[in-house]
Amino acid sequence: DVKVTQSSRYLVKRTGEKVFLECVQDMDHENMFWYRQDPGLGLRLIYFSYDVKMKEKGDIPEGYSVSREKKERFSLILESASTNQTSMYLCASSQGSGSFYEQYFGPGTRLTVT
Amino acid sequence: GENVEQHPSTLSVQEGDSAVIKCTYSDSASNYFPWYKQELGKRPQLIIDIRSNVGEKKDQRIAVTLNKTAKHFSLHITETQPEDSAVYFCAATPNNNDMRFGAGTRLTVKP
Numbered sequence A: 001d002v003k004v005t006q007s008s009r010y011l012v013k014r015t016g017e018k019v020f021l022e023c024v025q026d027m028d029h030e031n032m033f034w035y036r037q038d039p040g041l042g043l044r045l046i047y048f049s050y051d052v053k054m055k056e057k058g059d060i061p062e063g064y065s066v067s068r069e070k071k072e073r074f075s076l077i078l079e080s081a082s083t084n085q086t087s088m089y090l091c092a093s094s095q096g097s098g099s100f101y102e103q104y105f106g107p108g109t110r111l112t113v114t
Numbered sequence B: 001g002e003n004v005e006q007h008p009s010t011l012s013v014q015e016g017d018s019a020v021i022k023c024t025y026s027d028s029a030s031n032y033f034p035w036y037k038q039e040l041g042k043r044p045q046l047i048i049d050i051r052s053n054v055g056e057k058k059d060q061r062i063a064v065t066l067n068k069t070a071k072h073f074s075l076h077i078t079e080t081q082p083e084d085s086a087v088y089f090c091a092a093t094p095n096n097n098d099m100r101f102g103a104g105t106r107l108t109v110k111p
Helices: none
Strands: A004-006 A010-013 A019-025 A031-038 A042-049 A064-070 A073-078 A087-094 A109-113 B004-007 B010-014 B019-025 B032-038 B045-051 B056-059 B062-067 B072-077 B086-092 B105-110
Touching: A004 A087, A010 A019, A019 A031, A019 A087, A019 A109, A031 A064, A031 A073, A042 A064, A042 A073, A073 A087, B004 B086, B010 B019, B019 B086, B019 B105, B032 B062, B045 B056, B045 B062, B072 B086
Parallel strands: A010 A109, B010 B105
Antiparallel strands: A004 A019, A019 A073, A031 A042, A031 A087, A064 A073, A087 A109, B004 B019, B019 B072, B032 B045, B032 B086, B056 B062, B062 B072, B086 B105
């Protein structure tokens, strides 16, 4: 079974703090993704990576950065957290270089910025 | 970029009835269309997918249809059961590595 884990289920941070969200997958998947999920807006792609040290911007990359130093780990960084970044963050991974592969999601991190 | 629109945003049906969720996409290069189900408090999971060389696919009570000319695809659930209650997301893939999701449909099946 594919396992995708995220470092925290719930996180509360203050405005201006630097926030790290970690995602680890154990199936040697090439592709990893970060989404945020907000009611009525679905899953919006923040960043994705198709290889170690590679990253691509999604639809809403502003205010975020990512790091992929190892194949199994993909980190999302909020350089200076703001209240409008309060959301559920979902990580996902998929195998292969094509898109015809199921994305496996982590359990999500609910981030509250106060 | 790819834009996926999904309707309706909420859907309520009686147990045993059918449910239909519709999606449209904008990028004619998209060639893979999965559907994910997210139960309350859980992660999204793939339930069915369809590729652009196929017009229809069925798996027990769920089916997906694709009209590439019109750029729309639909999820059909027959004989709905209370455990079908969840949020359903459609998605389209504009290129090889990423996927764009619709806004989701909250399906409620009333016993």
